[in-house]
Structure formats: structure tokens, C-alpha cells
Amino acid sequence: MARGWASHRRGNGVFSVRGTGKTAGQETGRPAADPAVADPAAGGPESGTPGSGGPGGPRRRRNQFIALGVTSVAVIALAVAYVVLHAGATRHGRGSGGQGGASTVAALSVLSVTPAPGARHADGSVPVMVQFNAPLAAGSPMPVIRPAVPGTWSMVGSDATFTATRALRPATRYTVTVPAGQGGVRTGSGALLDRPAVAHFTTRGYSPLRLGQLLSQLGYLPLTWSPAQGAAARAEYQMAGYQPQSQQALAFSPPAGTFTWQPGYPSVLASMWQPDRANVVLRGAVMAFQSEHGMTMNGSAGPALWAALFKAARKDQRNVNGYTYALASKALPESLTIWHNGRIVLRSLANTGIPVAPTADGTFPVYQRFRFQIMRGTNPDGSSYADPVSFVSYFNGGDAVHYFPRGGYGYQQSLGCVELPYGAAEQAYPYLTYGSLVTVSG
Numbered sequence: 001m002a003r004g005w006a007s008h009r010r011g012n013g014v015f016s017v018r019g020t021g022k023t024a025g026q027e028t029g030r031p032a033a034d035p036a037v038a039d040p041a042a043g044g045p046e047s048g049t050p051g052s053g054g055p056g057g058p059r060r061r062r063n064q065f066i067a068l069g070v071t072s073v074a075v076i077a078l079a080v081a082y083v084v085l086h087a088g089a090t091r092h093g094r095g096s097g098g099q100g101g102a103s104t105v106a107a108l109s110v111l112s113v114t115p116a117p118g119a120r121h122a123d124g125s126v127p128v129m130v131q132f133n134a135p136l137a138a139g140s141p142m143p144v145i146r147p148a149v150p151g152t153w154s155m156v157g158s159d160a161t162f163t164a165t166r167a168l169r170p171a172t173r174y175t176v177t178v179p180a181g182q183g184g185v186r187t188g189s190g191a192l193l194d195r196p197a198v199a200h201f202t203t204r205g206y207s208p209l210r211l212g213q214l215l216s217q218l219g220y221l222p223l224t225w226s227p228a229q230g231a232a233a234r235a236e237y238q239m240a241g242y243q244p245q246s247q248q249a250l251a252f253s254p255p256a257g258t259f260t261w262q263p264g265y266p267s268v269l270a271s272m273w274q275p276d277r278a279n280v281v282l283r284g285a286v287m288a289f290q291s292e293h294g295m296t297m298n299g300s301a302g303p304a305l306w307a308a309l310f311k312a313a314r315k316d317q318r319n320v321n322g323y324t325y326a327l328a329s330k331a332l333p334e335s336l337t338i339w340h341n342g343r344i345v346l347r348s349l350a351n352t353g354i355p356v357a358p359t360a361d362g363t364f365p366v367y368q369r370f371r372f373q374i375m376r377g378t379n380p381d382g383s384s385y386a387d388p389v390s391f392v393s394y395f396n397g398g399d400a401v402h403y404f405p406r407g408g409y410g411y412q413q414s415l416g417c418v419e420l421p422y423g424a425a426e427q428a429y430p431y432l433t434y435g436s437l438v439t440v441s442g
Contacts (some may be wrong), residue, residue, distance in 0.1 A: 107191060107194070108132060108133065108134060108185065108186070108187055108191040108192055108193050109132065109133050109193070110130060110131070110132060110178055110193070110197040111131040111132060111133055111158075112129075112130075112131045113128075113129070113130050113131075113176055113197070113199040114126070114127075114128065114129040114130075114131075115128070115201040116201065117199035117200060117201065118199075118200065118201065119201040119202065120201075120202045120204075121202070121203075121204035122168075122201045122202060122203045122204060123203070123204065123252050123253060124167045124168030124169065124170060124172075124203040124204070124248070124249075124252050125167045125168075125248070125249035125250075125252040125253055127161050127162055127163050127164070128143075128145060128161070128162040128164075128174075128176060129159055129160065129161045129162070130143050130159070130160045130176065130178060130197075131158060131159050131160075132158045132159075132160065132185070132187075133158060134158055134187045134189075134191065135155060135157060135158045135187065135188065136155055136158075136160060136185055136186065136187060136188075137186050137187055137188040137190075138188075140185050140186050140187075141179055141183065141184060141185055141186075142160060142162075142185070143160060143162070143176055143177060143178045143179070143185070144176070144177045144179065145162065145174060145175070145176055146174065146175045146177070147169075147172070147174065149162075149164050149168060149174075150164065150165045150166070151163050151164035151165050166248050167248035167249045167251070167252060168203050169203065169303070170203055170204065170205045170206045170251070170252070170303070170306075171202070171203060171204065171205045172202065172203050173200060173201075173202045174200070174201055174202070174203070175198065175199070175200050176198070176199045176200075176201075177196055177197070177198050178193060178196060178197040178198075179193075179196055180192065180193035180194060180195050180196045180197070181193070181195075184196070203252075204252070206251035206252065206301065206306055207251060207252065207253070207254050207276075208275075208276060208277050208278050208282060208301075209254045209275055209276045210250055210251045210252075210254040211251075211282060211286070211301055211309075212225070212259070212275050212282055212285075213225045213254060213255075213257065214309050214312075214313050215282070215285045215286070215289060215309075216259065217313065218289070218312060218313065218316075218317065218318050218319055219318045219319035219322070219323065220285040220286075220288050220289050220319045220323070220435075221281065221282075221285045221323065222261065222262050222265050222269065222281075222323050222325065222342070223259045223260060223261050223262060223273070224259070224260045224262065225257055225258065225259050225260075226257055226258050226260070227255055227256070227257045228255065228256040228257055228258075247310045247313065247314075248310070251306060259275055262323075262341075262342045263342055264339060264342030264343050264344075265325060265339055265342060266325075266327065266339070268327065268439060268441070269281070269325050269437070269439075272363060280363050280364075280365070280437065281437065283299040283365060284299075284365035284435045284436065284437045285435060286299050286300070286301055286305065286435070287299045287365050287366075287367065287434055287435035288319065288321065288365075288433065288434055288435030288436070289305070289308075289309065289312075289319075289435075290305065290434075290435075291433070291434035291435060292319065292320065292321070293308050293312070295308065297367065297434060297435075299365065321433045322340055322341045323340070323341055323342075324338060324339065324340045324431045324432060324433060324436040324437075325338070325339045325340075325436065325437050325439075326338045326339075326401070326428075326431075326432060326436065326437065326438045326439070327438075327439045327441065328350060328352065328359070328401075328418045328438065328439065328440045328441070329441055329442055330352050330359070330412075330440070330441065330442035331442045332410065332411060333349055333409075333410030333411065334349065334350050334351060334352055334409075334410050334411055334412070335347065335348065335349055335350055335410070336348050336349075336350040336401065336418055336420060336424070336428070338428055338431050338432070340431050345427075345431060346424065346427050346428050346431070348409075348420055348421065348424035348427075348428075349409035349410040349420075349421070349424075350409060350410070350418050350419060350420055350424075351404075351406060351409050351410070351411065351412065351413040351414050351417075351418070351419040352412055352414060352416075352417075352418055352440070353399075353412060353414050353415060353416040353417070354380075354412045354413065354414070354415070355412070356380045357380060357414075357415040357416050358412075358416065359399055359414070359416050359417070359418060359440050360396060360399065360416075360440065361440050361441060361442070362396070362439070362440060363437055363438070363439040363440075364395040364396040364399075364437070364438055364439075364440075365395065365434075365435050365436065365437055365438075366393045366394065366395050366432050366433065366434055366435060366436045366437075366438065367394055367395065367434065368392075368393075368394040368400075369392065369393050369394070369429075369432070369433075369434065370392040371390065371391065371392075371429070372388070372389070372390050372392075373388075373389060373392055374386050374387070374388055374389075375387050375388075375389045375392070375400075375402075377398065377415065379415070380415075387404070389402045389403060389404055390402065390403045390422070390425060390426075391403050391420075391425040391426055391428065391429035393428075393429065393432040393436075393438075395438040396438075396440075398416060398417075399416045399417055399418070400417050400418070401417070401418045401420065401425070401428060401432060401438065402417060402418075402419065402420070402425060403419070403420055403421070403422045403424075403425035403426070404417070404419040404420075405422075406419060409421055418438075418440070
């Protein structure tokens with residue numbers, strides 16, 4: 001028999017097995033060249049000559065049996081191929097609950113990490129989240145955060161979310177590691193992560209806006225601050241204000257509210273205030289707070305300052321010295337004016353520096369004070385001096401407000417200091433506490 005290809009269709013698939021040429025013709029719908037018909041010498045009805053291969057004869061029945069046998073072999077081959085392919089699909093399908101069957105295991109992977117890897121100004125009040133391509137199994141190990149943060153992990157769908165008991169530390173680099181392998185994260189079907197996933201991010205510093213809000217509430221600024229209007233908003237703020245973890249979150253993302261200047265202060269002071277960024281008004285308030293709380297007085301809002309500020313806010317420990325601002329004017333006659341808690345408490349003639357040793361213009365916080373000292377330095381001619389002075393408040397390098405005896409006041413006479421008559425200096429000294437701002441103008 002001639003060899004050929006038999007094509008068998010099942011649904012959308014086509015499977016091929018070898019068979020006879022005659023069977024191939026039958027299966028493809030093309031007329032087969034039946035020897036009993038094509039060869040007149042073989043006999044049969046087509047030739048008009050009776051023979052052994054005629055209708056119903058042994059030769060025709062033999063050909064039918066052969067075709068039936070080949071067809072049966074093809075059907076069996078198709079069945080075996082289907083079983084093999086179906087078994088392969090079951091072993092390599094996706095997911096335990098998908099079409100692949102309960103024995104399938106999909107590859108586990110990390111889709112994203114929040115805060116974004118490489119972030120440099122992450123909000124430390126936002127939960128850390130790791131998104132997988134499938135839910136983790138109950139009891140699966142969880143990602144690890146370093147430095148360690150107290151809190152708990154929870155799964156919502158395929159998202160692992162870490163809720164800290166307090167906000168992350170400001171200006172700190174954190175590392176999130178997702179463990180892999182047999183001891184790492186796993187799904188309910190047993191899928192594992194091939195290799196550890198590691199992401200780094202750095203939190204931003206606490207907000208200067210929140211620093212101003214707290215310091216104004218405690219009386220260290222010449223402003224008042226009120227949370228946003230509305231009973232719900234105010235209640236939420238008051239509740240958060242007494243919870244340390246909430247205070248830390250608010251330091252990253254300050255609540256809405258309004259600053260209001262207290263009346264009585266000059267406009268030059270208001271012009272230096274910027275609620276959402278560092279400025280000299282805020283720095284002076286920080287130094288005043290540090291002074292009252294026995295801290296190193298550097299005007300910097302570091303972790304120790306924030307911790308003390310949270311505690312003071314919780315206990316409502318207000319500024320006992322009140323707020324002071326001083327303005328030294330070089331306009332003749334030179335003078336010094338001091339405001340305290342919104343009202344003028346001193347206005348006096350004063351002396352500033354001579355042209356070869358002028359008093360620098362600008363605004364500076366008081367950083368050192370002495371009731372009495374021997375002030376030493378160098379005169380313009382190169383000689384040294386050691387002068388006894390009283391009621392000294394240093395505000396810019398060697399420049400200070402203090403008493404110094406002169407024949408008159410109101411014009412340039414000093415080597416950079418703001419000199420006052422004795423009575424005026426004595427009166428000014430209690431007001432010019434640490435952090436009080438002194439502006440030299442003109």
C-alpha cells in the first residue's frame with residue numbers, strides 16, 4: 001500500500017498520524033483511487049466483467065477492513081496525544097485555583113514597594129507596602145524593615161502593609177528586604193520568591209510648618225495658630241495632639257490651620273516670617289525653647305528638639321519669658337526700641353559702631369548673656385582693651401547690647417556693640433532673653 005498522511009481535526013486543533021493513501025483520501029474528502037474501480041482488469045461492476053473483486057467480493061471487503069483498522073489506530077493515537085497534552089497543561093498551568101488544577105504553582109514576584117525605592121523625601125507617616133503578584137499564605141514570613149520599627153504586617157489581597165505604632169524617624173535611610181527561598185515569603189500554593197527583593201528609601205525631615213504651629217501654640221512666636229475650622233477637624237486635631245505617634249505623623253504632614261499675628265509688633269518683624277520654611281524668626285523661637293528646656297542652644301530642630309517639643313505640647317508647657325523683639329536704628333539719633341508681648345517696653349538713645357568697626361545690619365537671636373563681664377578686644381589702632389560692662393546680651397559674634405559709660409548717646413561711638421545708658425541697659429536686660437531677636441537697621 002502507498003504511504004501518506006491522514007489529518008484528523010478535533011475542535012481547533014489538528015493532529016496528524018501516518019496511514020494509507022486510500023485512507024488519506026477518505027479523510028480529506030477527496031475520492032480515493034479504489035483499485036477495484038480504477039483497474040478494469042481486476043473485474044467488478046465498473047468493467048462489466050465479473051471477478052473476485054466485484055461487488056461484495058473478498059477484495060473489496062479486505063480494503064474496507066484495512067481502512068477501518070487504520071482509522072482506529074488514528075483515533076487511538078489522538079486519544080493518547082490528548083491525554084499527554086492535558087497532563088502537561090495540568091503540571092505547568094498557573095495558580096492553584098486556575099484552569100491548571102490544584103497542583104499548579106505560579107512563580108511569586110514583587111510588583112512594587114511603597115515608598116518608592118530610591119525615594120529621598122518619603123513621608124514617614126505613610127505605611128510601608130509591598131505588593132506581590134499573589135496573596136501570601138497565612139503564617140508566611142513577612143518583609144523586614146531596618147532600622148527596626150515597631151508595628152505589624154497585614155495582608156489585604158496581594159498587598160502586605162506595615163502599620164507602625166509610631167511614624168518613622170525623620171531624615172533616616174530605611175531598607176525593606178523581602179526574604180526569598182525556603183525560609184522566605186510564600187503563597188498558599190507553596191510558590192516561593194526566587195531571590196530576595198531589597199529596596200531603600202530615605203524619609204524627609206519634619207516640616208518647618210509644624211514646628212511653627214507648635215511653637216506658636218506654646219508662646220514662643222509672636223503669632224497664634226488655630227487648626228482648620230469645623231468641629232470635626234478641630235476634634236480630630238485635639239485628639240491627635242495628645243498622642244505621641246500622631247504628633248510624629250503631624251510633623252511629617254501638618255494639619256491645615258491659620259497663623260494670626262499678635263497686634264503691636266512692627267511690620268519689619270512680620271516681613272521676616274515664612275510659615276513653611278526655615279527663617280530667623282523660627283530659629284529664634286527654637287533657641288528660646290532650647291534655653292527654657294535646658295538643651296544645647298543651637299537653633300537646630302534635631303530629634304532631641306522635636307521629642308522635647310512633642311512632650312511640651314502634650315503637657316501644655318508654655319513659654320514663661322514671653323516674646324521679645326528689639327530694633328536698633330542707625331538713623332540719627334540712634335536708638336533701641338524693645339517690644340514685649342506686643343507692646344513697647346523700652347525706647348532709648350543708643351550708640352552703634354564707628355565706620356571702621358560698624359555694627360552689622362541684619363536680624364540675629366540673642367545667644368549669650370552676662371549680668372557683668374570684662375569685655376576684651378582690640379582697638380582700631382591695634383591696642384588692646386579690657387572694659388567692665390554690665391547687662392550684656394550678645395546677638396551677633398562679638399556684638400552685644402550692654403551698658404557702657406559715655407558722655408552722650410545717640411550716634412556712632414562703639415566698636416560694633418549697641419551701647420545704652422545704665423538705666424536703659426538695666427531695663428532692657430530682663431527682656432533680652434535667649435532667642436530674642438535683635439534687628440540692626442540703617
